[in-house]
Amino acid sequence: xxxxxxxxxxxxxxxxxxxxxxxxxxxxxxxxxxxxxxxxxxxxxxxxxxxxxxxxxxxxxxxxxxxxxxxxxxxxxxxxxxxxxxxx
Numbered sequence: 482x483x484x485x486x487x488x489x490x491x492x493x494x495x496x497x498x499x500x501x502x503x504x505x506x507x508x509x510x511x512x513x514x515x516x517x518x519x520x521x522x523x524x525x526x527x528x529x530x531x532x533x534x535x536x537x538x539x540x541x542x543x544x545x546x547x548x549x550x551x552x553x554x555x556x557x558x559x560x561x562x563x564x565x566x567x568x569x
Contacts, residue, residue, distance in 0.1 A: 486532055489565045495529045497556055498541055502527075505545040515544045 485491050502512055513523040525531035526541075533541075535549075542552040 484532075486529055489563075490560060491529060493559050493563060493565060494533065494538075494556055495527055497552065497559060498533065498538070499527045501542060501545040501547050501552065505547075507545065512541060512544050516540055 502509070509523045509527070510520045513520045516523070522531065523541075526533050526537070538552060539549040542549055
């Protein structure tokens with residue numbers, strides 16, 4: 482099984498993270514400052530070169546004003562829309 486960051490589902494996830502931030506009207510610097518990480522860390526997450534775990538997703542979503550449940554629901558909806566298989 483390929484590493485998570487190379488799977489199609491991960492591309493959908495990082496796209497969602499970026500869109501949540503943009504819809505909240507926040508820059509990468511805004512979010513990274515609130516999270517206590519560098520802007521380059523968040524940039525790596527949004528480019529898909531740094532693996533995002535569930536806790537980090539929850540933190541980023543919270544800064545963007547989105548609950549983890551809503552973020553995951555949107556992620557699943559996007560997978561379904563793009564017909565990305567979640568079966569491994």
